[in-house]
Amino acid sequence: MLKKRKCKCGFEVAVRTSWTNENPGRKFIACKLYNHDTGHRGCQFFEWLDEDPLEWQRDVINTLIAEKHRFATDLSLLRGRVALIEHEKKRLTNEMERMKKKTEKRKGCESSCKHQIVKTDHVGLALVIGGLVMLSVVVSVVVVKVVG
Ligand SMILES: [Zn+2]
Structure with a gap:
């Protein structure tokens, strides 16, 4: 109508x-x-x-409108903070991932370094054994010469 x-x-x-x-x-x-x-x-x-x-109705409505605006402002502020936190979380996750990879790389190096240590140990042991064999040969030659 x-x-x-x-x-x-x-x-x-x-x-x-x-x-x-x-x-x-x-x-x-x-x-x-x-x-x-x-x-x-x-x-x-x-x-x-x-x-x-009525005056009281007007006051109530205006108060509610003001509160609504305040909540809207708070909400957008909170949304901004959440976005910031999400961004920081992403950054930290990436950083953590990077550090994890770095650590794994270092671990890989450590194990290969251990291999090297083991290898050098073998070489050392071989040298010691070889030296002992040479020494015993020299000693036996000397003994044979002295006795002989
Ligand atoms: Zn008109």
Whole structure:
């Protein structure tokens, strides 16, 4: 029924909601060209649908709107912090992965170094044995020469 009503411009009017501090949440019909932000009023057609809110209702609604805005701000702040934490987590995970690889590389080196130590031990042992064999040969030759 309301939508069939037309303003002086010939446009069908639609039900709209005011969000001013004076009339928060109050419904009205107005010219299609009515714009509260620009102050443009079209053909001046304007009618409130709801009764004028009582002072306490106005206060409650405005308080709730303010709280809603505060929550929205807090939420976007928290979202920003979560994004930062996610970023830091990613960075730390990458760092940890890098350090893990480094450690594995070092471990690989350590085991090959141990191999080298074992190898040198073998070489040392062979040298000692060889030396002992040579010494015993020399000793036996000397003994044979002295006795002989
Ligand atoms: Zn109009």
